Amino acid sequence: MPAESALIYDTIRTPRGKGRRDGALHEFKPVNILTGLLRTVRERNGLGANAVGDVVMGVVNPLGEQGSVVAKTAAQLAGLGQDVCGLQVNRFCASGLEAIAIAADRAVAGHHDLTIAGGVESMSRVPMGSDGGPWLEDPETAFATHFVPQGISADLIASLGGYSRQQVDAYAMQSHERASRAWREAAFTSIVPFHDAVGLPVLSRDELVRERVDPSAMAGLTPSFAAQGAVGFDDIALSRYPSLRRVDHVHTPGNSSGIADGASAVLIGSAEAGRRHGLKPRARIVATALAGTDPTLMLTGPGPATQKLLRLTGLAPEDIDLYEVNEAFAAVVLRFMEDLGVSDDRVNVNGGAIAMGHPLGATGGMLLGTLLDELERRDAKRGIVTLCAGGGMGIATLIERI
Numbered sequence: 503m504p505a506e507s508a509l510i511y512d513t514i515r516t517p518r519g520k521g522r523r524d525g526a527l528h529e530f531k532p533v534n535i536l537t538g539l540l541r542t543v544r545e546r547n548g549l550g551a552n553a554v555g556d557v558v559m560g561v562v563n564p565l566g567e568q569g570s571v572v573a574k575t576a577a578q579l580a581g582l583g584q585d586v587c588g589l590q591v592n593r594f595c596a597s598g599l600e601a602i603a604i605a606a607d608r609a610v611a612g613h614h615d616l617t618i619a620g621g622v623e624s625m626s627r628v629p630m631g632s633d634g635g636p637w638l639e640d641p642e643t644a645f646a647t648h649f650v651p652q653g654i655s656a657d658l659i660a661s662l663g664g665y666s667r668q669q670v671d672a673y674a675m676q677s678h679e680r681a682s683r684a685w686r687e688a689a690f691t692s693i694v695p696f697h698d699a700v701g702l703p704v705l706s707r708d709e710l711v712r713e714r715v716d717p718s719a720m721a722g723l724t725p726s727f728a729a730q731g732a733v734g735f736d737d738i739a740l741s742r743y744p745s746l747r748r749v750d751h752v753h754t755p756g757n758s759s760g761i762a763d764g765a766s767a768v769l770i771g772s773a774e775a776g777r778r779h780g781l782k783p784r785a786r787i788v789a790t791a792l793a794g795t796d797p798t799l800m801l802t803g804p805g806p807a808t809q810k811l812l813r814l815t816g817l818a819p820e821d822i823d824l825y826e827v828n829e830a831f832a833a834v835v836l837r838f839m840e841d842l843g844v845s846d847d848r849v850n851v852n853g854g855a856i857a858m859g860h861p862l863g864a865t866g867g868m869l870l871g872t873l874l875d876e877l878e879r880r881d882a883k884r885g886i887v888t889l890c891a892g893g894g895m896g897i898a899t900l901i902e903r904i
Contacts, residue, residue: 508606509783510901511616511776512547512769513871514539516696518708518859521625521761526705527696528626528763532561532568533576535696536622536765540580542694543618543767552583553779555615558604559622560597560863561590563632568624576622591863594892595828597621598766598866599899603790605770616775620766620867630761630862637892648742648798650735652892653727653753655800656831658739660752662799663837667752670832671720674757674856676846677829678715681853685711689852689879692871708858710760723754742798757832762859766867785874788884788900789814795894801834803896804888805841811886811898819844822900823882826869828889829854838888852876865889870901877903 516539519527527535540557543549559573574588593600598621605619636643643649650658660670684690685707695706728751731739736749769781776783791814793806804827812818819842827838827849839849852872855865866889873885888898 506610507773507786508609508770509773509776510768510770510785510787510874511781511783512543513867513874514542514692514694515766515864515868515871516764517693517705518710518861519705519763520709521763521859521861523626525626525763526709527624532622532624532627533572533579535624535763536572536576537579538696539694539765539767540576540582540618543769544580544582547769547781549779551581552585553616554582554586554618555613556587556589556617557582558589558591558601558617558619560592560601560866561621562592562594562597562623562862563628563630564590564592565633566628568622568628572622593895593897595830595862596866596889596891596895596897597863599870599887599889599897600866602768602770602867602870603899606787606790609770609772614772614775616769616771616779619768619770621863621865622765623861623863624763625761625861626763648738650738650798651727651730652800652830654731654735654739654749655798656753656833657727657749657751658743658799659801659837660833661746661750662743663833663840665752665833665836669836670752670757673832673836674720675715675717677850677853677856678712680851681711681857682713684852689875690872691875710762710859711857720756723756725751726754726758727751739798753831753833757856759830759855759860760858762861764861764864764868766864766871768867768870783904785901785903788902790897790899793896795896797894800892800894801830801890802837803890803894804834804838804898807896807898808842808886808888811900815900822884822886823848824851824873824876824885825849826873826885826887828860828865828869829856830860830890832856834890870899874901
């Protein structure tokens, strides 16, 4: 094990709650959701006060209840000690995995403290897009950069790739079936039940998971983004890809990621930090790579980011045992498998965000935990987590079990 490795000592997450007012986690503020998770990391690893130097959290809508460096506030409430610092990170949907990369870089650079990294998002209390920004609020900037909403980008990927409604629905059905089976088999060992302030149980499993999904009902769902396309966004997309006659709108609520609430936390540090606190590492973070792609197509970043990561590490796609690709939309994963030439028996084997939900800033850490759980369950060695992000960005991280 290289001395400069960043080591993963623990990884946990809350169950995903429905990101609506009737969701189990809606009544709980983001700081409370995160505080409980940080307290669990401290208690189950026997960490004393000030053992953790920093808490780095991805938050995609960092305002209101999720603003003002909620990571620092939660660290204080969780009893991590007054010396601990806090940082919020926003790289859109890649935020949680970016937070983990920052923590890993610090361990490699010789920082002696432990870092807790991950993310939190309460989409039921702070809705997606609440922070505004030039793309959403400035038509001049949006037009100059050929901006289209992500749903239009997903349908554009499907149109360019020739992915039919039947194909994206079939992928979504597989995600639901795999997630349901994984829950029956207790595959998600990184999940810790969420309790309220007096210790009463609130949520113990991902709230969006369904035991069975009716294929005919899924096939009957109306495309979600056709109306957006009709007001001019299809024309912007087609101006970038004039070879297409039209954008086929194939994504629906059934084959797109669900809106969710939740948090994730990964305990990261150097070998020396682990020895000092009596911790046993589960895996090491080998490398992280970022890639930029066409901002109109937007969601194709996982393929180029993973290819870059493999070049950096001298590995080939077949050297990776498992892939976790965020299921922002079904076409994103279909495009990734085509880009990498990998089959679906190694991709999202326990389902993904289509079945379980995508709590934006928390998802990167959640996927890393899901991946490590399954690598251990299979006694496998290597895995890659990758996510697309707004503006045409992609991120990928390679982990290796110890």
